[in-house]
Amino acid sequence: MQKRSSVSIARNRLKALVTSDRVNCSPAAYEDICRELFETLSKYMELTEDNFDVEINRNQVIITFLGEET
């Protein structure tokens, strides 16, 4: 009996595929994009791992910065 269902393999392959298709680059590049955006923006604003997020949609790269907490 095969333990791992083929669906979970398909899902993981697809998620990697669509993310890289959406930004038109290799699957590994997503991590690099996040890191470099973080480094660049850090020069101008105070960022932490917690208040910064990068989400890649079909037509947008959304950078979320929560800013100063009041």
Added chain:
Amino acid sequence: MGEVIVITSGKGGVGKTTTTANIGAGLSKLEKKVVVIDTDLGLRNLDVVMGLENLIVYNLVDVIEGTCRLKQAMIRDKRYENLYLLPSAQTRDKTAISPGQMKKLTSELKEEFDYILLDCPAGIEQGFQNAIAGADRAIVVTTPEVSAIRDADRIIGLLESQKIPKTDLIINRIRMDMVRRGDMMSVDDVTEILSVPLIGAIPDDEKVVIGTNQGEPVIGLGGPAQTAYMNICRRITGEEVPFLDLNTGNGFFSRLSSLFKKD
């Protein structure tokens, strides 16, 4: 004023043409006036799926080039009130018409029809650009396979960047026996990845093959796919229809309910 709906997928062979034929037939059963247009120049198929291939005199390119009037090229489907087909040209290629010309044609048709359904060719080239030019909304067809879903995602991205106001998803050929044992992605798996609203899921149904053999939409043959297509048609018209539980798609309850269905 009618609505122009493009039926597209990116990948070929996922059921765009069958879906176009069945939604066309279904909407006409709901007493809407419908024209289905085959925009796949050089590889026409919609006429064959609908069983109207022997009635073609003029085609889409003839209309656009002014060789004939629109009325002369449209074939009325005798089995369905208010269903018309505008066939594609078999001997021309995708450069024979432009997006601007398609847009003009569809806006003309909107005056007379409730729904204009465009069967889009596979791919993302000019044929696709032509088909989406005048579209008010899009229906993306996919199957629960990695390659089809990947292509659907690209198509959805292109539709968004071309500012198509509304895009919905149809997942075709679901096999619940395979979903249950974890060997086919479920409706939820697919919609989560593609993140567009689902307008319907079609169970894999041999009646679709039988219908295509006979040149008859499955809408006229009964069975789980027919029910799913009719539900999609109702949702297109704005009616709220609960989704079929595909767990019972081939089971006792669906057979029981089809006994009581009145068409």
